[in-house]
Amino acid sequence: xxxxxxxxxxxxxxxxxxxxxxxxxxxxxxxxxxxxxxxxxxxxxxxxxxxxxxxxxxxxxxxxxxxxxxxxxxxxxxxxxxxxxxxxxxxxxxxxxxxxxxxxxxxxxxxxxxxxxxxxxxxxxxxxxxxxxxxxxxxxxxxxxxxxxxxxxxxxxxxxxxxxxxxxxxxxxxxxxxxxxxxxxxxxxxxxxxxxxxxxxxxxxxxxxxxxxxxxxxxxxxxxxxxxxxxxxxxxxxxxxxxxxxxxxxxxxxxxxxxxxxxxxxxxxxxxxxxxxx
Numbered sequence: 001x002x003x004x005x006x007x008x009x010x011x012x013x014x015x016x017x018x019x020x021x022x023x024x025x026x027x028x029x030x031x032x033x034x035x036x037x038x039x040x041x042x043x044x045x046x047x048x049x050x051x052x053x054x055x056x057x058x059x060x061x062x063x064x065x066x067x068x069x070x071x072x073x074x075x076x077x078x079x080x081x082x083x084x085x086x087x088x089x090x091x092x093x094x095x096x097x098x099x100x101x102x103x104x105x106x107x108x109x110x111x112x113x114x115x116x117x118x119x120x121x122x123x124x125x126x127x128x129x130x131x132x133x134x135x136x137x138x139x140x141x142x143x144x145x146x147x148x149x150x151x152x153x154x155x156x157x158x159x160x161x162x163x164x165x166x167x168x169x170x171x172x173x174x175x176x177x178x179x180x181x182x183x184x185x186x187x188x189x190x191x192x193x194x195x196x197x198x199x200x201x202x203x204x205x206x207x208x209x210x211x212x213x214x215x216x217x218x219x220x221x222x223x224x225x226x227x228x229x230x231x232x233x234x235x236x237x238x239x240x241x242x243x244x245x246x247x248x249x250x251x252x253x254x255x256x257x258x259x260x261x262x263x264x265x266x267x268x269x270x271x272x273x274x275x276x277x278x
Contacts, residue, residue: 013051014060020044021064028071038095041068045096046103054104061096065089120193122171123178131192131200135249138204142245149242150211152201153194153256154181157234157268173231177222184218200253208241208275215239215271223269234268236260244278252276 021044028037041064049057069089079085118130126134135151142149154177174193181191181201190202203211215237222235238259246252255276263272 008051010052010056013048014056017044017048017060018063021060021067024064025067025071028068029074031075033072033075033077038068038092041096042099045100049100049103050107054100057100057104058097061093061100064096065093068092123174123193125178125181125191125193125199128192128194131190131194131202132249134190135200135202135252138202139245139247139249139252142204142242147205148207149245150201150203150206150208151240151242151252151256152203152211152215153238153253153260154199154201155236155238155260156197157236157264173229173233176225176229180221180225181218184221185214194253200256206241208273211239211241212273219269219271236263236269237271238263239271239273240276241273242276244276246276 021041024037024040024044031037045057045060045064048060066089069085069092072088073085079088118126120127138149141147156177177199178191178193181199185191185201185203188204190200192200192202194200203214206214219235219237225231226233226235238256240252240256240259242252246255255274259272259274263270266272
């Protein structure tokens with residue numbers, strides 16, 4: 001249910017929130033100033049703050065404060081000094097804003113924690129669970145709209161042998177490779193760590209020609225970094241361009257893994273391409 005609500009547009013939440021605030025203002029007027037409905041105003045404010053953002057929530061809080069003030073005055077509330085109206089309005093605004101800020105901080109914390117559970121902490125790449133989730137979505141999207149999709153698998157050869165005496169250096173190399181992948185590829189592409197020596201790449205909306213350019217550029221950038229740091233590692237890459245897509249992520253990974261075997265048979269530092277046509 002939460003996911004369904006989150007898919008609603010910002011306009012939906014603004015309109016729905018303002019309607020609820022207006023209805024509360026009418027009820028406030030009809031029940032008189034002796035009965036407080038302040039707690040009920042927090043419901044639309046919390047929804048706006050959670051699904052749109054704290055800034056929109058604060059603006060809605062200001063509107064709620066104004067509606068509450070108009071309702072009180074219309075209901076006949078009279079104070080001994082005009083400044084009391086302003087004072088009470090400020091207090092009411094603070095009463096609304098504080099929960100909004102707390103809710104915003106809670107959402108930010110939850111999103112950060114969720115992001116951490118999707119990231120491989122050693123390298124900064126997404127983990128296998130997150131990759132499978134994103135890849136399956138892209139497979140379904142590609143199948144529905146008949147768009148090209150490319151999978152690639154990067155396997156580091158001799159990693160344990162070449163850097164077995166220095167684990168920190170191995171971790172630094174893996175982080176460097178992930179960083180190069182992120183810089184070389186688009187923000188819409190996904191870099192994931194699968195296993196101790198392998199990385200999977202997901203390139204949506206990428207035909208074969210585009211994949212060849214992107215992967216070749218990436219390979220050269222990684223080789224330059226390896227030569228600069230004197231890392232004695234070989235890199236084999238399997239690239240699967242999908243004109244029609246496999247039904248599952250497992251099938252796509254299985255094919256790219258077999259391409260790695262073909263690349264190894266051709267020597268070290270080889271890219272092996274294939275096209276999936278169903």
